[in-house]
Amino acid sequence: MPTLLVVSAHAGDFVWRAGGAIAAATQRGERAVIACLSYGERGESASQWLAGKGLDEIKAIRRGEAEAAASALGAEIEFLDLGDYPLIESPEAVAKLVDVFRRTQPDVVLTHPLLDPYNGDHPAAARMALQARVLAQAIGVANSDGSFPSKEDIIGAPPVFFFEPHQSEQCDFKPNVLLDITAAFPAKRAAMECLPAQKHMWTYYTDLAVRRGVQVKRNAAANLGLAHETMGEAYMRYYPQVTDVLR
Secondary structure, three states: OOEEEEEEOOOOHHHHHHHHHHHHHHHOOOEEEEEEOOOOOOOOOHHHHHOOOOHHHHHHHHHHHHHHHHHHHOOEEEEOOOOOOOOOOOHHHHHHHHHHHHHHOOOEEEEOOOOOOOOOHHHHHHHHHHHHHHHOOOOOOOOOOOOOOOOOOOOOOOOEEEEOOOOOHHHOOOOOEEEEOOOOHHHHHHHHOOOHHHOHHHHHHHHHHHHHHHHHHHHOOHHHOOOOOOOEEEEEEOOOOOOOOOO
16 A cells, blocks of 8 residues: 655644645555654644743643544645754654654655744754664664564665745745645645644645645646646655656
């Protein structure tokens, strides 16, 4: 079964940025796994802090919201609980991600871009995801428990796509892949509504899907028969595409 792996810095990132791609994959019968590096308990839970809740309670709330959102998308989710603001890069954190890569054997990887002047957690997540992807290919690199992988455990070289950040222009995000998520958008919207603490994002990312949908139609061949009301998501491919046919 083809597997999509999404490395998300916080509990809500995968919904806003890649919910359409995740839902589209699961609707095709593929497996989607979300590796959530933190709950976003410090940087994305202001309403909970203002309500007087403590750290453990906020983590539990955000975990529940992320689990509900993943379920709406038809995806699996696991939490590494690495903390946020800041999300600290470390050999131990990368080793945990290596385990995730080897266990899931992804065919495609989605994560954050490498530049975000507004939130250092996002590029930190991307750097760790890229490093783990490389290390997971090496049979001489141990798993996090110190054991060495078998030949079947190491991964190939899955393509990596950066999903769109909240402030695209400031993050030097120049999409070279436009994804038609029209059929998957109702599931993405349902997942967004699982995140009431960030309700202000619902309209923003619905409007963004409309704008990217216009670009999907503008750049698609005329014979694709795209729906009039097309919804889209934008991505940047990090590694070269390997193909024997240009199309």
